[in-house]
Ligand code: SF4
């Protein structure tokens with residue numbers, strides 16, 4: 003399903019131009035989390051370009067992308083797929099009540115060695 | 131040599147070792163690290179969105195504060211380094227962000243990324259020099275096989291971080307050599323350990339961290355070193371394999387003979 007407004011918004015948030023993509027698949031080939039993502043980085047690129055964004059907004063992949071920048075580094079066309087994934091993630095969590103991580107979920111996940119960085123980062127990525 | 135220093139929140143709490151061994155080592159090398167007077171946590175992950183200013187402000191404040199002191203800004207934690215360096219790059223290249231930040235912070239003169247952000251490892255390589263570092267080593271770590279773990283954040287995106295060749299880095303290997311130890315070269319040194327998944331899906335973090343450690347062990351590593359508190363946690367707690375993981379500053383302090391007093 004084409005959704006032009008949403009597409010425009012994702013492109014604006016990310017600053018990515020999906021039309022630069024030459025569909026080589028290198029981003030997905032190098033993604034360390036390929037097995038855990040139902041949509042892979044190259045699919046984020048092609049689906050955003052088609053305006054097919056709703057399925058991406060429901061995807062588990064939004065939360066399992068490791069933000070490792072491997073796809074950004076290794077794309078021969080500088081498409082920067084991770085920025086698109088972040089933009090879709092933001093389009094989701096900027097909706098009211100749509101935070102992926104709730105403060106009350108945190109205590110159960112803590113152990114005494116967990117660095118603050120893990121918690122701070124999770125909030126940055128998963129909440130607004 | 132005087133530098134402004136951004137320790138980061140984790141170095142004040144769970145990663146105190148990363149900070150205290152760095153300070154002791156810096157002192158031994160005649161480097162003065164002046165902690166910024168009023169820094170705030172950078173947020174841990176670089177905010178990629180072009181339309182977000184709020185999440186970049188704590189980094190900008192730190193960068194601006196270093197500019198006012200007239201110093202380069204030294205970082206220790208890989209994550210802080212990545213965030214500060216990438217935000218600084220935005221401030222040098224994205225006019226829209228520069229203007230919005232200047233308006234929001236009511237700056238008389240916009241901040242345009244003038245501060246130079248350098249990781250402590252870069253300072254050792256470029257400011258001190260590894261040959262010079264070697265001369266300060268009083269307890270060479272002879273015969274110890276150390277696998278450097280770069281992970282993601284020091285190297286990528288390579289064009290912005292400009293830390294080293296992102297696919298074939300050498301800085302940590304040369305650092306290890308300067309300390310008299312033997313670097314272990316292994317394929318997964320710059321592949322992600324899955325640390326960010328530890329809260330979201332622990333199984334992912336366990337699988338990725340174990341793969342990294344297995345690869346280091348298979349190449350003879352007796353120890354791994356890192357600059358990232360999350361990598362250290364992930365490799366220590368989530369990986370199967372039992373190779374000890376230390377901060378690079380700990381082995382540095384040890385070789386410089388200042389570990390006990392740190
Ligand atoms: S940033 Fe996300 S999508 Fe890109 S390679 Fe890393 S895990 Fe995969």
Ligand code: SF4
Nearest residue numbers: 023024026027029077
């Ligand atoms: S690596 Fe770049 S060009 Fe190749 S498919 Fe991925 S986004 Fe497209």
Ligand code: SF4
Nearest residue numbers: 138139140174209210
């Ligand atoms: S990267 Fe981590 S440790 Fe460093 S300041 Fe930011 S959140 Fe804190």
Ligand code: SF4
Nearest residue numbers: 281282322323324325
């Ligand atoms: S997974 Fe490890 S290497 Fe990758 S970004 Fe996270 S902490 Fe750094």
